[in-house]
Amino acid sequence: MASARERVGKIVRLLRRHYPQARTALEFRSPFQILVATILAAQCTDARVNTITPGLFRKYPTAADLARADREELEREIRPAGFFRNKAKSLLGASRRIVEAYGGAVPGAMDELLTLPGVARKTANIVLSAGFGKAEGIAVDTHARRLSGRLGLTGHDDPVKIERDLLALVPRKDWLDLNFLLVEHGRAVCRARKPRCGECFLCELCPSAATFLKGTGSGR
DNA sequence: ATCCCGAGGG
DNA sequence: CCCTCTGGAT
Incomplete structure (x- = not known):
């Protein structure tokens, strides 16, 4: 029987193979821009954010400007x-504190952030x-949380516990990628409404796939 | 009509 | 634990 660690390892490998660009998509941005974006x-789509960030960064290039x-x-x-x-309120509050407490540069440590x-x-x-290319944890948003739940990665539904369990389950070298992969797959394929199990490369490893593949299409 | 890439506040 | 905040997608 495959251990939970092996199973998650397999899933991480497949995710990495299918989203080779996931990590680099944002690399050209500064920590400040990552924070703002x-x-x-x-609660908003990337596409929508992308329509406003160019103007925003032109107007407020740095935390001090913002x-x-x-x-x-x-x-x-x-x-x-x-x-x-x-x-x-968050953008103003955060940038003000960045200026006052961190000399205008977005801090690169978890406790500071x-x-x-x-x-x-x-x-x-x-x-x-x-922003910094390092991972002290694993970002668990609703996408990652949903994906984790459907795949049965951990026994928990609470984002904090999911993160704790994933950290214990996944080697440190994979934490960075997971921050992008879980969110990306949850957003693009393992969607809340109509999960695209038919085109999901994790189908065979997913205990929930059968539920969604019932009938003709998926979900609904 | 209902849901969602969070976080703060009661 | 519950609520609120927003606009867009489905």
């Missing part, structure tokens, strides 16, 4: 991403991995 991405931004003007800029008041208003573990994990 990640905050904006909550820290000085007019709140209402900023809210207008990011409105299409939804939750614009909360997000403007967590002191930024609007930044919790998920966002911090993404900033660390996409």
Whole structure:
């Protein structure tokens, strides 16, 4: 019988093979830009975020610029991403603290990132991995959480416990990739509504696939 | 009509 | 633990 570790290892290998570009997609951005884009991405599609970030970064190239931004003007800029008041508050609060406590540079440690208003573990994990190329944890958003649940990666549903279990299950060298792979696969294939089990390369390893493959299409 | 790439607050 | 915040996709 394959151990949980072996099973997860197999899944990680398949994920990596199918999303070779997942990690590099954001590499050209600075930690500051990653932070901003990640905050904006909550409850919103990438495509929508991508329509506003160019103008945003032109207007506010650095944390210092953003820290000085007019709140209402900023809210207008990011409105299409939804939750614009909360997000403007987070962007302003975080950039101000970055200026005051970290000399204007986004901090590269988990405990420091967590002191930024609007930044919790998920966002911090993404900033660390996409912005700094290092992983101190594994970002568990709703996509990763759903994927983990369907694949039965861990016995838990709580994101904190999922992360803890994954960290114990996966070798450290894979943490970085997992931050992108779980989210990407959960978003693109293992979707909440109609999971695309028919085109999922993890199908044979997935205890939930049979449920969704019943009948003609999938889900519904 | 209902759900969602989070986080803060009661 | 519950609620709220937003616009877009389905």
